[in-house]
Amino acid sequence: MRIDKYLKVSRILKRRTVSKELALHQxxxxxxxxxxxxxxxxxxxxxxxxxxxxxxxxxxxxxSNFSKKADAPMMYEVLEEKWLEENCCE
Structure with a gap:
């Protein structure tokens, strides 16, 4: 399955176009x-x-090509989630 479709079906990202744009921008x-x-x-x-x-x-x-909203979290396991610091020049 394509990664842009996987991210949408698993509901990690809301729209396939968003995942496609993220991939295109590395x-x-x-x-x-x-x-x-x-x-x-x-x-x-x-x-x-x-x-x-x-x-x-x-x-x-x-x-899987399709998943119910309740089943989507079973398609992946979150290993890490973090917020990146902003680079500030003072």
Whole structure:
């Protein structure tokens, strides 16, 4: 399954277009490497998403083309979630 679709189906991100834009701007990494929206996600992959000042790392547990809202959190495991500090010049 494409990474942009996976992020939408798993409800990590709200819209597929948002995940596609993040990938195009190199804000999505899989196993430490920046990926394109067409990257094929597999169970066991570690995905790091940077959006705004937030960074989230999840491990893919399963991929399915459709999921109910209640079942979506079972598709991944959150490994880390952190807020990035702003760079300020004084």
């Amino acid at each position: 804000r999505i990494e899989v196993n430490g490497k920046s990926v394109k929206p067409s990257y094929d996600v597999k169970p066991g992959d570690c995905i790091t998403i940077t959006f705004g000042q937030r960074q989230m790392t999840v491990k893919v547990l399963e991929t």
